Amino acid sequence: MAGFVTRFAPSPTGLLHLGHAFSALAAFEAAKAADGRLLLRIEDIDQARCKPEFEKAIYEDLAWLGISWEGPARRQSEHFNEYKAVLAILREKGVVYRCFKTRKEIAEEIARAPHFSPDGPDGASYVGAPLAALEERSLLADGKSYAWRLSISAARDHLGGAFEELAFTEEGAGPNGETGRLKAMPEIFGDPVIARKDFGTSYHLASVHDDARAGVTHVIRGQDLFHAAHLHVLVYALLDFPAPVYRCHKLITDKTGKRLAKRDESVKLRALRESGSTREDILSKLGFSGT
Numbered sequence: 114m115a116g117f118v119t120r121f122a123p124s125p126t127g128l129l130h131l132g133h134a135f136s137a138l139a140a141f142e143a144a145k146a147a148d149g150r151l152l153l154r155i156e157d158i159d160q161a162r163c164k165p166e167f168e169k170a171i172y173e174d175l176a177w178l179g180i181s182w183e184g185p186a187r188r189q190s191e192h193f194n195e196y197k198a199v200l201a202i203l204r205e206k207g208v209v210y211r212c213f214k215t216r217k218e219i220a221e222e223i224a225r226a227p228h229f230s231p232d233g234p235d236g237a238s239y240v241g242a243p244l245a246a247l248e249e250r251s252l253l254a255d256g257k258s259y260a261w262r263l264s265i266s267a268a269r270d271h272l273g274g275a276f277e278e279l280a281f282t283e284e285g286a287g288p289n290g291e292t293g294r295l296k297a298m299p300e301i302f303g304d305p306v307i308a309r310k311d312f313g314t315s316y317h318l319a320s321v322h323d324d325a326r327a328g329v330t331h332v333i334r335g336q337d338l339f340h341a342a343h344l345h346v347l348v349y350a351l352l353d354f355p356a357p358v359y360r361c362h363k364l365i366t367d368k369t370g371k372r373l374a375k376r377d378e379s380v381k382l383r384a385l386r387e388s389g390s391t392r393e394d395i396l397s398k399l400g401f402s403g404t
Contacts, residue, residue, distance in 0.1 A: 158315075298343050
């Protein structure tokens with residue numbers, strides 16, 4: 114497939130496990146099959162949780178699996194100025210606002226408002242609104258913390274009829290078998306947080322910007338991130354970027370059917386390697402040929 118570009122984008126908040134290996138191998142094999150390119154991105158915007166030793170381990174584990182990628186890895190922590198510039202574009206378009214409410218205040222408001230949902234894809238699906246200018250200036254002068262929220266209502270007004278036409282292509286399958294050309298429903302997120310006062314971006318904003326910047330044509334990731342596409346295609350549209358094709362894959366689970374976690378020592382690639390497992394053992398376990 115001409116121009117096929119995909120990526121593997123781990124966060125160095127712990128050691129990689131079998132689930133990460135499956136996702137990395139799925140992207141690697143897809144790029145090879147399409148005679149395309151695989152990129153590596155280190156999603157380390159959460160500086161409190163991301164550690165250099167975990168980033169080093171990512172490179173070691175991928176090399177052990179026989180996975181290679183094009184060019185140097187992109188480290189998101191080195192590009193906060195770019196994300197600040199993207200946020201500025203959204204501010205200029207009037208589709209974001211500062212929200213000063215705490216998590217507790219939002220939870221209490223949701224409890225009083227049945228039209229809000231505590232169970233959105235990112236947690237509580239809260240819908241707010243910009244404050245009056247005088248009140249906002251007062252809170253800023255007091256040094257209050259805030260989050261930048263993307264206003265779905267303002268985005269709908271900005272895009273006009275194009276908002277209702279937002280859609281994405283899923284070549285794999287979502288958690289409920291969703292596949293094919295799907296209508297985007299970003300409203301399931303409420304007004305999502307896309308940056309914070311002391312944290313200049315979010316997964317959503319940084320991921321969309323980085324994929325667009327790199328020319329990623331296919332996003333290959335686990336079904337746990339399926340719903341993110343509903344929001345991301347809206348951000349692509351607001352930033353005038355072309356959206357990629359999505360290809361969700363199954364999640365690797367333990368014997369009880371529970372999704373693997375970084376805290377589970379028994380499935381970490383380093384532990385498996387040190388216990389005597391070979392690359393071929395891992396490929397066979399995950400259903401890859403090893404070619």
